[in-house]
Amino acid sequence: MFGVVLAATYTATLLRSLVPKQVKPFETIQDLLDLPDWQIGVLGSTSEVIILNTSKNDDVQMFWKSLRSRTQKDADIQSTDINLHMKRVSQGKYAFVSSEGGERMKIHGDCSLEFNDRLFNVPNIEYSMAVPKGSLLKTEIDDFVDKIENSGLLDEIMKPQDNRQSQCGVIDQTVKPLFLDNVKGVFVLLAGGVVIAGITLVIENVRHYRRASGTIR
Numbered sequence: 001m002f003g004v005v006l007a008a009t010y011t012a013t014l015l016r017s018l019v020p021k022q023v024k025p026f027e028t029i030q031d032l033l034d035l036p037d038w039q040i041g042v043l044g045s046t047s048e049v050i051i052l053n054t055s056k057n058d059d060v061q062m063f064w065k066s067l068r069s070r071t072q073k074d075a076d077i078q079s080t081d082i083n084l085h086m087k088r089v090s091q092g093k094y095a096f097v098s099s100e101g102g103e104r105m106k107i108h109g110d111c112s113l114e115f116n117d118r119l120f121n122v123p124n125i126e127y128s129m130a131v132p133k134g135s136l137l138k139t140e141i142d143d144f145v146d147k148i149e150n151s152g153l154l155d156e157i158m159k160p161q162d163n164r165q166s167q168c169g170v171i172d173q174t175v176k177p178l179f180l181d182n183v184k185g186v187f188v189l190l191a192g193g194v195v196i197a198g199i200t201l202v203i204e205n206v207r208h209y210r211r212a213s214g215t216i217r
Contacts, residue, residue: 029059033066040095041077059120
């Protein structure tokens with residue numbers, strides 16, 4: 001038993017040392033922009049683009065300036081096709097900036113992706129529409145909101161763009177065949193235990209023989 005435990009401990013330590021530690025390629029927006037072989041993208045023709053374009057935040061302005069320069073060489077980084085962005089993210093070295101990045105990542109089924117919600121040093125802000133008191137626009141806006149609400153269009157707009165359920169965290173309960181590769185670790189532990197037990201037995205026999213020889217003398 002001691003030999004098996006020792007072999008298991010050694011094997012676990014060896015495997016842990018062989019598995020490379022994952023290091024995030026960037027933590028801040030400056031880190032991302034400094035990566036020469038990485039590309040960045042946003043979903044074009046959305047409110048996010050307007051916010052990036054009009055924000056007074058230094059990090060956002062720096063990002064937007066770099067994004068505009070990159071768009072001249074690669075127009076797809078402001079594509080309106082979400083699937084194109086997610087495909088490039090899955091291919092690697094592509095950072096997709098989205099206010100719904102965490103949900104999009106899960107919905108599109110690649111749970112190995114990471115969502116960095118601290119890329120910009122910007123507090124969460126909710127936007128609303130306002131008009132001057134007594135403005136004629138208030139009546140027009142109220143009428144417009146009533147129309148889209150009564151027609152059901154408002155509810156449709158508020159729905160997520162993709163209603164597919166997330167596959168992250170779902171346990172695969174399908175029955176799969178068992179191969180030797182699936183259990184070879186057990187045989188490694190068993191072989192290690194047998195070897196160590198054999199060595200221990202030899203040492204004990206040698207010690208016993210020496211004690212017996214000393215007693216006879």
